[in-house]
Amino acid sequence: MEARTGRVAVIGSLNMDLVVRAPRLPQPGETLAGTAFDQVPGGKGANQAVAAARLGAQVGMLGRLGQDANGTQLLQAMQDEGIDCSRIGRDATHPTGVALIVVDDASQNTIVIIAGSNGALDTAAVEAHADLIAQADVVVCQLEVPEATVLAALRRAHALGRTVILNPAPVTGPLPQGWLENVDFLVPNEVEAAALSGVAVDSPDSARRAARVLQQQGARHVLITLGGQGVFLLPPADAAGNKGIDDDTRGTHYPARRVAAVDTTAAGDTFIGGFAAALAAGRPLDEAVRFGQAAAALSVTRAGAQPSIPYFSEIQPDAPQTSAP
Known part of the structure; x- marks a missing residue:
């Protein structure tokens, strides 16, 4: 796959990540002494857009930033990645979204999100910028902007015959009826898959059971990311x-x-950005999964959200990796 060969549209969030490192994650009511603090561009939508751009796609994003210093910094960061930011608006009422992230010495994290301007991305914005979806090969959505906005984007993309990826994060329970029929690839992690399906997910076998429930709810392809255990595709x-x-x-x-x-x-x-970029470039599904995995594996060896995302030239797709039924 050559760089910038497919088109990916991302509809989603942009946050400023406030990242604290601590020896372990705090218990309720507990105060811990942290070891480091950093402020870096983030937000699931922006992260996935940056990943798709660095990993070979032409990317455009629809989102909303506040008219504050965080918004200006985030917009510049996206522009520096070569992402089409012409549909990222600035909101005069709400501050730019932020995420409060604690990372422990075992590399696990907890995250609290303040939506801010992300909550002001409405369905009218989807209609006003429907050309972004029409021009895309792959459309990617998450759940850090209002549900009505996400559903409008899913329906428009599906009606246009685009490949639709939904990362259902954050999620606390089953998706509203009628959502999954608009989605080609549902990509939750193990916690999200459990919330959506009611099946506890802690292994490939349990991921299979959860994925089957999600297909009974209307999903087509289900990819459940399992952290250190890999990915399960149904x-x-x-x-x-x-x-x-x-x-x-x-x-x-x-x-x-x-x-x-x-x-x-x-x-x-x-993973999702790399997977979307590979699909947009016309790679077979199996290769797209492996490409996304290779990118994700490299990202966890580095600190931060967007700073950890690798570039296409860094990926070694021929490194040993096997699949098991």
Whole structure:
């Protein structure tokens, strides 16, 4: 895949990440002494847009920033990545969104999000900038902007026949009825998959069970990211070679690459951005999954959200990696 060969549209959030490192994650009511603090560009939408751009796609983003210093810094960061920011508006009422992130010595994190201007991205913006979706090969959405806005984008993209990826994050329960019929690839992590399906997810086998529930709810492809255990992919029941939705042998487990993790922040966003870029460039599904995994594996060896996202030239797609049914 050559750089900038496919078009990806991202509809989603832009946040300023306020990142604290501590020996461990605090318990309720506990105060800990941290070891470091950093302020870096983030937001799931922006992270996925940056990942797709660095990993080979032409990217345009629809989002909303405040008219404050954080917004100016975030906009400049996106422009520096070569992302089309002409549809990122500035809101005079709400401050730019922020995320409060604590990372422990085991590279695990907790995140609290303040939506700010992200909450002002409305359905009218989707209609006003429908050309962004029409020009894309792949459309990517998350849940850090209002649900009505996300649904409008999903429906428009689906109606236009675009490949639609939904990262259902953050999520606390099943998606509203009628959402999944507009989604080609549902990509939750294990916590999100459990919230959506009601099935506890802690292994590839349990991911398969959760993915089957999500397909019964209307999802087509389900990719559940499992952190250090890799990714589980359940294709549609009507795909070639599948016996049906009740066939408990369907699906593929892609083990994770073994790396020394430093910070897992934005690993999932990096996977989705790389996966979207590969699909937009016309790569087969299996290759797109592996490409996203290679990018995510490299990202966890670095600190920060967007600073950790690798470039296309850094990915080694031929490194050993095997899949297991």
